[in-house]
Amino acid sequence: MxxxxxxxxxxxxxxxxxxxxxxxxxxxxxxxxxxxxxxxQLLIQRLGELVKNYDNNILEDKFSKEITLYGSKQTINIYPAKRNNQVFAYLVEHNYPNGYSGSIRLLTGIDSNNQLLGVRVIAHKETPGLGDKIETKKSNWIEQFKGLSLGNPTASQWKVKRDGGRFDAFTGATITPRAIVTATYQLLTYFSEHEIK
Structure with a gap:
């Protein structure tokens, strides 16, 4: 019971x-x-910051590639920007593993002449108040990449100033800017040696 x-x-x-x-x-x-x-929505916003005047559905035209980048295999997403059915730029979503606090997800725009349209951060875990200055809402530091290429600046200048290069770092946070500069240079180098398509 x-x-x-x-x-x-x-x-x-x-x-x-x-x-x-x-x-x-x-x-x-x-x-x-x-x-x-x-x-x-954040990705659409970042795409719009890097490229304008495209007439294709850039999200639907996305394709992915598995490549070895930054010393390890990763799948990158590539968004072709087209005008009159001709590709004039690629926006590459990739992951740089060596930020101060881990991986940094980046979107890098490269035009048909291998010139940078710019770089934007999609996601990161960098230190608030220091490393987070890579975000456009925190500073304009990341906007300095627009118009650069492998030859501009020279290979020896693709470093932060502390390492003898041309790029400023943040006070108290050198690792994060170094990561963005390295990631950008290595991505440009990869696509100068391989087809983006």
């Missing part, structure tokens, strides 16, 4: 747990979709 209340309580606990799991997984799925939507 005494076991009936225990069985009833166990059954109610089971029902409550099952319902809780259902709602938690529902909320988690909803959050995943919202996060994906927010990431896509």
């Amino acid at each position: 005494k076991s009936q209340p225990i069985i009833k309580a166990g059954f109610l606990l089971f029902i409550f747990t099952a319902i809780s799991i259902f709602f938690v997984s529902l909320a988690q799925q909803s959050m995943k979709e919202r996060i994906k939507h927010n990431e896509e």
Whole structure:
């Protein structure tokens, strides 16, 4: 007789747990979709900062490549910008693994002459107040890459000033700027030696 209340309580606990799991997984799925939507909106914004006057659906025309970059294999996403059905620029989404606090997800624009349209950060974990100055909302530091190429500046100048190069670093944060400069130079070098397509 005494076991009936225990069985009833166990059954109610089971029902409550099952319902809780259902709602938690529902909320988690909803959050995943919202996060994906927010990431896509940020990507669209970054694409628009680097290239204008394209007439194709740049997101639908995206293609991916598996390449060895920065010493390891990674899948990069490439967004071709077209005008009158002719590609005039590529926007390359890639991951540089050696930031101060881990990987930095970048979007780099390269025109048909292998000249930089610019570089933008999509995601990072760099130190707030120091390394996060790579974001356009924090500083204009990252805008200095526009118009550069492998020959401008020379190979020896593709470094931060502390390493004898041309690029400024942030006070108290050299590793993050060094990472962006290195990532940009190595990506340009890769695509000077390989087809982007």
